[in-house]
Amino acid sequence: MLKMGEKIAIIGSGYVGLVTGACFAELGNNVICVDSNSKKIESLKRGIVPIYEPGLDTLVSRNLEEKRLYFTTDIKYAVKRSDIIFICVGTPPKENGEPDLTSVEKVAKEIALVSNKYKLIVEKSTVPVQTASWLRKIMDKYIRSDFDIVVNPEFLREGSAVQDFMNPDRVVIGAENEKASTLIAELYKQLNAPILLTDISSAEIIKHLNNAILAQKISTINIIAQLCDKTDADIETVAKGVGLDKRIGPDFLKAGIGFGGFCFPKDLDALIHILRKNKVDSKLFESIQEINKNIRNYFIIKVESYLGDLKGKKLGVLGLAFKPNTDDMRFAPSVYIIRDLQKKGAKIKAYDPKAMNNAKSILKNITYCKSPYEAARGSDALLILTEWQVFKDIDLLKIKRLLNKPIIIDGRNIFKKERMRRLGFTYTGIGT
Numbered sequence: 001m002l003k004m005g006e007k008i009a010i011i012g013s014g015y016v017g018l019v020t021g022a023c024f025a026e027l028g029n030n031v032i033c034v035d036s037n038s039k040k041i042e043s044l045k046r047g048i049v050p051i052y053e054p055g056l057d058t059l060v061s062r063n064l065e066e067k068r069l070y071f072t073t074d075i076k077y078a079v080k081r082s083d084i085i086f087i088c089v090g091t092p093p094k095e096n097g098e099p100d101l102t103s104v105e106k107v108a109k110e111i112a113l114v115s116n117k118y119k120l121i122v123e124k125s126t127v128p129v130q131t132a133s134w135l136r137k138i139m140d141k142y143i144r145s146d147f148d149i150v151v152n153p154e155f156l157r158e159g160s161a162v163q164d165f166m167n168p169d170r171v172v173i174g175a176e177n178e179k180a181s182t183l184i185a186e187l188y189k190q191l192n193a194p195i196l197l198t199d200i201s202s203a204e205i206i207k208h209l210n211n212a213i214l215a216q217k218i219s220t221i222n223i224i225a226q227l228c229d230k231t232d233a234d235i236e237t238v239a240k241g242v243g244l245d246k247r248i249g250p251d252f253l254k255a256g257i258g259f260g261g262f263c264f265p266k267d268l269d270a271l272i273h274i275l276r277k278n279k280v281d282s283k284l285f286e287s288i289q290e291i292n293k294n295i296r297n298y299f300i301i302k303v304e305s306y307l308g309d310l311k312g313k314k315l316g317v318l319g320l321a322f323k324p325n326t327d328d329m330r331f332a333p334s335v336y337i338i339r340d341l342q343k344k345g346a347k348i349k350a351y352d353p354k355a356m357n358n359a360k361s362i363l364k365n366i367t368y369c370k371s372p373y374e375a376a377r378g379s380d381a382l383l384i385l386t387e388w389q390v391f392k393d394i395d396l397l398k399i400k401r402l403l404n405k406p407i408i409i410d411g412r413n414i415f416k417k418e419r420m421r422r423l424g425f426t427y428t429g430i431g432t
């Protein structure tokens with residue numbers, strides 16, 4: 001049981017909810033995390049975190065022990081005992097790209113029906129602009145107590161989410177009135193981050209545009225990487241040159257097999273959908289998606305150009321997760337690439353430090369290996385699909401001895417081509 005005076009409820013203990021809840025508890029708040037998945041809640045009560053996220057298990061264990069963090073499947077219990085309620089449930093994409101808000105709607109109704117005093121409802125799930133006003137209408141129908149809605153988008157990156165939560169560039173709060181914005185701003189005070197107070201709709205758009213601009217940088221660099229391949233330019237040097245312009249900045253200019261994960265692809269789809277719905281030109285964002293899909297084919301064509309017909313070829317794959325420091329396989333470029341390589345008749349041996357368990361249910365007919373060296377042994381080429389640090393530190397001479405042919409096709413540009421060629425590899429990256 002929690003200490004007296006708990007006040008935050010987190011509805012939805014998935015990626016965002018769990019990190020948010022654990023971090024608010026770490027900041028000294030009493031937090032009740034809710035999830036409908038009873039198996040997950042039972043594990044969390046014992047301090048077992050179902051996802052790999054650096055530092056999260058320590059936070060969960062510590063705050064469970066100090067009785068600032070509590071897990072339950074009982075949403076009524078959590079709502080009754082809290083003043084501030086974060087909605088962190090999933091908003092998965094529908095066929096047409098529109099996010100499915102069924103869970104948000106269900107939770108809003110449940111909160112409304114049990115609210116016994118003033119509640120501050122925080123929209124944390126990523127949703128299209130004007131969802132908050134839709135939420136207000138649903139709540140209004142069922143609620144008897146006073147309440148406000150605020151929009152407080154999250155900007156956490158998987159793999160560094162705890163660090164990102166504790167050191168945000170800024171906190172965005174879209175609120176209807178001062179009482180609501182002051183209440184939520186108070187929660188973030190200790191972080192000493194700039195707080196941007198906005199209207200509700202602007203906060204919703206900030207979240208979508210933030211991800212869209214980052215995705216745009218990646219697709220831009222990936223197009224230019226293809227031009228570098230056709231000329232004698234080097235994308236790493238080009239990215240450095242433009243990144244030094246403070247107006248552009250060096251981040252999100254790493255060329256490779258493109259973006260994946262549960263955020264960029266789905267949030268771009270949702271943005272495109274809402275633009276079309278409002279009859280605003282969406283072509284820019286459609287191109288970003290298109291380029292991201294095409295870069296995966298570009299990589300496969302590269303593999304074929306080095307190996308010829310892939311039928312019966314043995315390929316070692318290093319990295320499956322959509323990015324390093326996570327076990328998340330959702331929309332990972334590796335999934336599309338490996339499936340296509342398999343269709344072309346290639347035999348895949350793969351290694352990932354954390355994502356293999358999740359990969360096993362998605363990618364079949366693969367030999368999952370215990371080490372990167374095992375993936376290299378007897379393979380006709382080695383493909384790098386995620387830039388884990390362990391791969392950057394790998395014993396390249398050992399890899400060379402183990403491979404059938406010393407070919408490395410690097411989808412994440414983790415090595416310098418000069419060094420690789422000096423070591424006797426046939427090496428190519430994307431634009432380098």
Ligand code: UGA
Binds near residue numbers: 158253259
């Ligand atoms: C992204 C945003 O960075 C977060 O701010 C946001 O909160 C989150 O989405 C979300 O909406 O929940 P995340 O998806 O965890 O975070 O990962 P990123 O680090 O942004 O990487 C996304 C993808 O872009 C990865 O597949 C990564 O490999 C790729 N990427 C990233 C590149 O290909 N090149 C780069 O230079 C950077």
